[in-house]
Amino acid sequence: MVIEILISIFLLIGGLLSLVGGVGILRFPDVYGRLHAATKSATLGVIGILTGVFLFFLILEHIFIGKILLGIIFVFLTAPVGAFMISRTAYIQGTKMWERTKQDDLKKYIETGETPKDKRS
Amino acid sequence: MQFQILINIVIAFIWMFLQNDFSGVTFIIGYIVGLLMLFFLRRFLRFDFYFRRVWAFIKLMALFAYKLVEANWDVIKIILRPKLDIEPGIIAVPTKLKSDWERTLLANLISLTPGTLTMNFSEDGSTLFIHAIHVPDKEKAIKEIHDTFEKAIREVTE
Structure with a gap:
């Protein structure tokens, strides 16, 4: 009984986070903001659902499914790399940022080749 | 560091032979015993205790x-x-x-x-x-x- 409630919580959190990620894709104004919504909330959403499924099979059906754990690891490995490549390509292609974007240190670097100094020492 | 892990695994196997019980649980207990031995010997042998990094x-x-x-x-x-x-x-x-x-x-x-x-x-x-x-x-x-x-x-x- 307690286990079923726990699994339901995991599945609900996963579904909710995926939904919020979808809403974020619609609401954010530029490609960079959309990447935030698409890769991050969705990552934790997928992990929530996978954890729920894993617990369901482990505790209620007594089957240990290692593939689900592998799935979690690979989502963790691939999501940031994909986001990195998409945003980098978008920036180099010259995709416009939202007009309310405040700082742009990367533009400075591409124009002058200077990196800001480490202020700690 | 690799050498320490090797020593640790060897200690775990010796522990399994001493217990005459070749199950996973005995291996883990032996591994913990090996960790403790390495932990207490770290000052004498002048090496950096590897489990600190794991922690x-x-x-x-x-x-x-x-x-x-x-x-x-x-x-x-x-x-x-x-x-x-x-x-x-x-x-x-x-x-x-x-x-x-x-x-x-x-x-x-x-x-x-x-x-x-x-x-x-x-x-x-x-x-x-x-x-x-x-x-x-x-x-x-x-x-x-x-x-x-x-x-x-x-x-x-x-």
């Missing part, structure tokens, strides 16, 4: 899990607020990490934390360019990355 790595993962949940909550609040009141921007974060895989790990951890996204490296790899969804205070954001992820990664590798 630092576990702490790094715990910090990451905490940050993941915290930052997700922040992004959800931004998304569901009726008025989109954010100030996105690209900030340059200098890093002290030296090797390539340390920097890759830092970039991936930053990318996985919602609200921040690694976009590019400088040519020599000493600076990360990060797109943040909400940066009212640039210095504070840079300092936070230095104090959490960079510090934890340095604890693992040094």
